[in-house]
Amino acid sequence: MAINLEQVGRIARLANIEISPGEAAQTSAALNGILGLIEQLQSVDTAGITPMAHAQEVAQRLREDCVTEQDQRESFQAVAPETEAGLYLVPRVIE
Amino acid sequence: MSLQPTQASLGELAQALANKTISSVELTSLFLERCERLNPQLNAFITLDREKTLAQARSADARLAAGESGPLLGIPLAYKDIFCMRGWLTTCGSKMLANFVAPYDATVIEKFNTAGSVCLGKTNMDEFAMGSSNETSYYGAVKNPWDTTAVPGGSSGGSAAAVAARLAPAATGTDTGGSIRQPAALTNLTGLKPSYGRVSRYGMIAFASSLDQGGPMARTAEDAALLLNVMAGFDARDSTSVEAPVPDYTQTLNGDIKGLRIGLPKEYFSEGLTKDVAQAVEAAIGEYKKLGAQVVEVSLPNSQLAIPCYYVLAPAEASSNLSRFDGVRYGYRAPEYTDLLDMYCKTRAQGFGPEVKRRIMIGTYALSAGYYDAYYLKALKLRRLIAQDFQAAFEKCDVIMGPTSPSTAFKIGAKSDDPVAMYLSDIYTISVNLAGLPGMSIPAGFDPAGLPVGLQLIGKYFDEPRLLNVAHRYQQVTDWHHRTPKGFE
Secondary structure (H helix, E strand, C coil): CCCCHHHHHHHHHHCCCCCCHHHHHHHHHHHHHHHHHHHHHHHCCCCCCCCCCCCCCCCCCCCCCCCCCCCCHHHHHCCCCCEECCEECCCCCCC | CCCCCCCCCHHHHHHHHHCCCCCHHHHHHHHHHHHHHHHHHHCCEEECCHHHHHHHHHHHHHHHHCCCCCCCCCCEEEEECCECCCCCECCCCCHHHCCCECCCCCHHHHHHHHHCCEEEEEECCCHHHCCCCCCCCCCCCCCECCECCECCCCCCHHHHHHHHCCCCCCEEEEECCCCCHHHHHHHCCEEEECCCCCECCCCECCCCCCCCEEEEEECCHHHHHHHHHHHECCCCCCCCCCCCCCCCCCCCCCCCCCCCEEEEEHHHHCCCCCHHHHHHHHHHHHHHHHCCCEEEEECCCCHHHHHHHHHHHHHHHHHHHHHHCCCCCCCCCCCCCCCHHHHHHHHHHHHCCHHHHHHHHHHHHHHCCCCCHHHHHHHHHHHHHHHHHHHHHCCCCCEEEEECCCCCCCECCCCCCCHHHHHHHHCCCHHHHHHCCCEEEEEEEECCCCCEEEEEEECCCCCHHHHHHHHHHHHHHCCHHHCCCCCCC
C-alpha cells in the first residue's frame, strides 16, 4: 500500500511536522520502503488471535487517592522556552 | 597486588575503596582524565562535567569515611543520556532537548545516587534511542573502540564505547528493540535487558513504553549483576513496574549448569547470519556442552515477522510519546513562526532529526483512521503469536541461545542511508522486547578482522538470575570478556 505525496502531506499535518515540498519526495520514498517491510504482516492469518498490547497480562494498579506530588512549578518552568506569572506563553490563539 | 582500575571488576574497585587503597575522588579522577583525553576519538559522551562529578565523588568519600560501605559506593559509572538527572543536561541525543537540564532524577538515577555511585558523564545515543548504529545522534556518530571507522551499535552506543574503551567501569543503557544487547555485542561487553517491568521507567525518556527497559552494560556478568541489584525493583511512579521482590543477583552466579537445556531456534541460524558470527556462536555453544549443558532444537516460527511487527508498534507508541515535544514546556522552540500550530510544526521540523521524523510519521500513519486495523491491530495480534512461540520453546528448554546481531560492527555510513537495512540489524533482538522477556549479550569471540561477536541468551520472564548464572559460568572458562581494544588498555 504505497503512499503518495499528498498522503505524506496529510501524515505530516497529523504529526505536526512541517515538511517542505522538496523533503516530501524523499520522505515518501523512505516511508514507502518501511511500509514495504511492514506489509509482510498481511501474510499471516491472525483470525481469532487476541491482540497483545502489553508484555504483562495484569490489570492496571490503583493507588491511594491522596496527594503525592509537591508544587514544583518553579523548577519545571525554569526549563520552559517562555513563561510569565507562572504560565506557559504561546502565540495568541484567541483574538 | 597493585590495583589496575581500568581492568578491575566492580567488586575489586569496591574492595579497594573499602580498604582505602584508593579514594573515590582518586578513582573518579583517573577515569575522568581518560574520558577527557580519549573521548575526542570516540565521541562516547555528550556531557562531561568535572565539577559535578567530583562533588559526587567527594560525597561518596565522606560516606566511606563515616564507615558506610556498599558494592557501588564511590564507584564511577556512565549513564545513557536518556535518564533524567537533576541539574545535568539530559538531551536524549536530540536537538529538541539540547538545552534541557532535567529538574528531577529518574528512579534509576535516584537508586544509583542512594547507592553512592558517581556519575562520570552522560553518554551519546541515537536520537530518542531510535537507531542501531548511534549515527542518528544530533551530537554525531560514536566510534567503536575496536575499529574507529566502525559503528559501536545503538542506540546505547556511547555507553558501549565508553565501557569497552575503559573510560568507565560500567554504564547504564536502555533497550527497546536491542539497544543494550546489540551495542554490547559489537563492542565485546556484557549487556542485559531485563524483563519488562523489572526496572522502573520513571524519568527514562520514553520511546515505546510497552517495550522500553533500562539495564546494565558492563564487562562481566558479575558486574552486570551488581548493577541490576541496584536498578531493579518496584516503583509506584511507573505504572507498569512489577511488584516482585528483587533477588540478590550475585548470589546465584556460580550455580552448576550441568543438565541445563539450551534451546537453539533454527530460525536464528539461517539466511542472513554471517559466517563469522555463526562460527563464534557455535563455538560458544560447544563450550556450554563441555560445561554439561544439553542442546535442543526449538522453533520460533514467527521470528521473521518480529521486525515488521515492531516497526508498526514502536513507531505508533513513539508518535504518541513524542507528541509532548511541542516547544511549550521544555526543550527547543523554533525562533520564528506565525501562529500556535505553525510554532508546533516548525519546532518539531527543526528539533527532530530525519529518523525520528520518519518513525513519528510511520506511527501516525499506522494509527490514523482507516489504517488502524490493518497495521496497529494486526501487529498486536502478531505480537501475541511471537510471545506464544517463546512460551512453546521454553517448554523444551531453560534458556534460548543464538547470535545477538547478524554481523559484527559495520562501517560508519554503511547503512545510514537505508533505514530498512539498518532495521534488519535487530532481527534477533526485537522479538525479545515484543514478548517482554529478559535477554543478554555476552562476548563470544572475534571475527578475522578482530571485531567482537556477541552470544545472545534469552530467558523466561523474570529469570534474570539464571541468565546471569549461565553467562557467568561461560566467563569462568573463557577470556573474551577480558580483551581490551588496542590503544585503550
